[in-house]
Amino acid sequence: MLTGCGLFDQGAKYACPQVFLLDDARDMTKFKPGPGRDITDILFEAEIVNFVGDCDYDEGQAEIELSVQIRVERGPANKGREIAFEYFVAFPKYESQSEGKSVFNVVGAFEGNRTRMIYRDDLEMTIPVKVPTDGAALEIVLGFQLTPEELKFNRSRKQR
DSSP states (O other), rough: TTGGGOOTTTTTTOOEEEEEOOOSEEEEEOOOOOSOOOOGEEEEEEEEEEEEEEEEEEETEEEEEEEEEEEEEOOOEEEEEEEEEEEEEEOOGGTSGGEEEEEHHHEEEEOOOOOEEEEEEEEEEEESSSSSSGGGEEEEEEEEEEOOOHHHHHHHTOOO
């Protein structure tokens, strides 16, 4: 009965939202500017390789912690050793609201003579829920924020 009044049982553990990788946006190939699209034109390739998370419910909201791991591999065209890309975390249920999607910028560089790295980002997000049991029905979607050309490239590669 207390749950209906907006008070949650602090000792209970409720299910967290399910997390999904958007298949067309789980990886990214960033090419140098220009028309070339072969292996020598690749600046870097990135792939979301893992995510783990937890959640807690408090007074009408779900507090979600998510750790995202992204593998990045330097391409032959990347002379400056730098990377810059964006990825997103979306809650489809809230797509028309401010809680619906967050975009995160990643900027970095390959150190020394390294050509691979694992980038890890720890996120904390809060979304509204009426009761803690509503959290299990929510979905979280992860993916790279791709340009139309990058999305087309990903889709064409999967058709082969």
